[in-house]
Amino acid sequence: MQVSVEELGSLERRLRVEIPEDRIAGEVENRLKNLSRTTRIDGFRPGKVPLKLVQKRYGQQVRAEVIGETMRQTFYEAVTEKQLNPAGQPKIEPQETEQGFTYTATFEVYPEVKPVAPDQLKVEQPVCEVNETDVDQMIETLRQQQKQLEAVERAAAEGDTVKVDFTGRVDGEVFEGGQGTDFDVEIGANRLIPGFEEGLVGAQAGDTRNLSLKFPDDYGKAELAGKPVEFEITVKQVQEARLPELNDEFFQAFGVTEGGMEAFRAEVRRNMEREAEQTVRNRTKESVMDALYQANSVELPAALVEAEQDRLLEQTKNNMRQYGIGDEQLEAMGMDKSNYLEQAQKRVALQLLVREMVSEQGIKAETSEMRELIEKNASGYESPEEVVNWYFADQQRLGEVEALVIEDKLIDWLLSQAQVSETPYTFDALMNKGQTE
Template structure:
């Protein structure tokens, strides 16, 4: 077998493969063994027809398609390996020469991984990230804890934003009730934005026992097409108003929040440490996001459509898994979002292209700097995966090897090394003031 790669425009090219006559003859023999068991010719038992009789009756061409199916896939895989190309999509196969006793020649038009022309990726500027924690931020955390440990108390007062109301409602369009527009003893927190825009605002000021007609217009992008953009009225009867009663900010609250804490001062210290820890993580993400975006924008690469399609498919699969874990079917999501699978993937395309471009650039940097995933990092990652899944590390290793995912893991770690390289070789500058002055310091 011989293979020749000719690069065309963009990321496409043509791979010309010649399969030897003997190899093609072997494929024809296998094709005959496959089809003869189903051939019914008078005078011969099924599966016993001689090859010569078969070819006289049907012609050797009747075996070509099966022979091609047998010989082309392995020949294509071997040709990829020999030429060193990296296809990113399925090829278009065209048969050029096919004849018994002669070599088989086919051409595969294929889109390959693009070349990346790196721009500046060392010395990229990162604005410094303030990790200090203010007293106000700590107080906000404590107020949230008060909210979380509050009780809902029934009040005989007019409903305010933030109150939880219990009410009946029935919706009408053109004076007629519509399906799904009725409920009794429904619970709603006013101001939470759970109902149609304008509905909750009109309930503010109502008192228990009040009845009111609420007028709204359904949003244009509302999930139910027969309601989208349409005006409607709701007859509302308010039964009960509940208001949050916040606990005192004291030692007792601290004990309720964490049984290992005795005083409010200990709780404040804990919250400050948590905020400091979170800000350190935010700083790390800020650094990584900044350098990778700049390196990506400084590079030149023509992203293949095949890679974008693969990434959108992966994003769609991730979303499906996420929704299914919440008990939401994709059909339900499509109805709520007013779209379908193709529409959703079309929305994913811009982000998918950014992700693919970023990964290609990181890979190119790893190549340029000869970065590899060393054995120690691989072992650490395997231990983390094993711990997360409560499995033995060697069991995880064997599973990944069986699935062919060890190389994927190595590549992911290699990309992480490239990302860390960008951060380590960046320059930190003061956050820009109004006068635009900056001061640099090496990270």
């Protein structure tokens, strides 16, 4: 086997592999001989089929199989011999000659990656301490989530839920989604366009309201954005929210069976602190990765970027399928992987940088570290031990945990070297505004 390499660009290579005919022909002959012992052809006893007949009937098929297997095997041998590290699948162009079989394989190789010194990275790290006010707000949020609605014979006010039928018209025509029956509107929730909820204050069951409003300029449906709209609304019922009492029955709904209010507050605080810790960790990790990406310029193999685009597009489609969107609807949306180019480039660059630094630092995941991470994540479940066993029962799941441990250790190492500035956050601001309101 003769191998030569041509550089087509900084990352693109063309590999030429020449395989002597005797290697192909010898393997084809061996397979045909074995086939003649097992194949069945009318008029011949098993094992007595003439080799020439087997060759005439199966020769081309067997040769194609041998050539395919030989290409796969020799490609691996050739890139190993030439110390090449292919990125993505090669484009194979075969060619048969009198002297044997030749093919060229065109592919990209992984770039040489040299990350900047970590002390050049500037990282923002959020810090958050859960206080008593945060706990009070969260408990009130939990009460709101458990509220019951009761019909009342009075005018609607802030905080009430009004059940309505409505019809909306733009330019005199009912628009798509512009009609609703028995639709619940919570006044003050700010879930509808400006003026809709406010327009129901003071309304009673049986009232009709006509509202002249306008869709926001940044409304989700472009055909409606910024346009005037007329709503005709019939009020069917006014409902008042009844919040549950903070008693043992309420506490038991959240797994607190004894200890009363003190135990309940402690449980709420623990959950909030666990959520805050995880969010701080995730935000810090994002900050580190952003800093790493901005500080390093990496030449990216187009094949890896395209594969990542395909993966991101399919991931989006799968997420949408979980919400009941069918393949026909997805097709009609005309989703294009080009929308994921920038995200794919960033992800591939970070994968290459992380891989290089993990190798440089010799970072590995110990079994004890993997178990510690699994047990920590399992602590919020009803049967933590079952969760731990579930992970350790599957090597693929365990491999995912191993990757997380390695990534976490790399993040910790980078944080120990980088220029880190701490930014204080309230719990509500950290968890996105409105979590405790």
